[in-house]
């Protein structure tokens with residue numbers, strides 16, 4: 001990871017937009033002279049987005065930041081053109097933050113385990129009654145709910161710190177009376193992994209080394225640590241299973 005990648009991405013991306021905006025402001029008169037007409041604001045913001053995204057890409061920030069950089073400036077102009085009331089922008093930002101909180105704070109985006117991967121997990125998990133399985137960063141809780149629906153004698157838990165995904169997972173678990181799933185609004189760094197027989201996670205490369213060290217330090221011998229897609233540098237998994245989905249998802253399994 002380079003120095004820039006270790007800075008908070010929200011800070012780096014805003015800085016890139018700011019620098020591009022300043023440069024474009026200086027170049028704007030030259031550009032208009034060259035073109036012979038005044039470039040409409042929307043087109044200017046498309047250029048702003050494209051340049052900011054290119055720099056973000058060159059700095060090797062994760063791809064979702066590149067996408068955000070492209071769409072943010074033209075969307076802002078579009079919002080202004082639609083003459084939306086001013087409160088819409090902070091409300092939208094707050095809603096987005098409440099869903100994608102951990103992209104900003106922990107560099108873990110929100111994407112969901114697909115059905116084929118859940119089926120594969122179902123094949124892999126031990127069958128014994130009373131088994132406790134936890135999803136670290138449980139999103140909307142779908143993975144644990146689907147597994148719970150197939151395994152009535154086992155227990156499924158999730159920890160999530162993005163408010164809206166957590167609330168939905170919690171609500172759906174409460175509404176389903178037969179549910180043997182529990183969701184907590186708590187960072188997985190603050191829990192004891194020793195209580196669980198299987199720890200599942202689908203995060204990003206960033207937390208994996210520290211999370212693996214936590215798992216090894218806390219989990220019982222014989223329990224399983226399963227990571228969807230992201231490996232742990234210098235620690236080869238005991239087993240890697242490929243799912244036959246479009247992205248050839250890899251499930252890496254370490255036996256503690």
Ligand SMILES: C[S@@+](CC[C@H](N)C(=O)[O-])C[C@H]1O[C@@H](n2cnc3c(N)ncnc32)[C@H](O)[C@@H]1O
Pocket residue numbers: 101102103106108109110111112113135136137138139140141142143159160161162165186187188189201202203
């Ligand atoms: C890639 S999503 C995976 C969602 C779900 N586990 C699934 O597989 O469908 C990662 C989730 O981890 C959450 N997350 C990231 N860091 C966290 C932390 N320290 N504590 C709890 N949740 C966290 C994010 O908010 C996000 O919802």
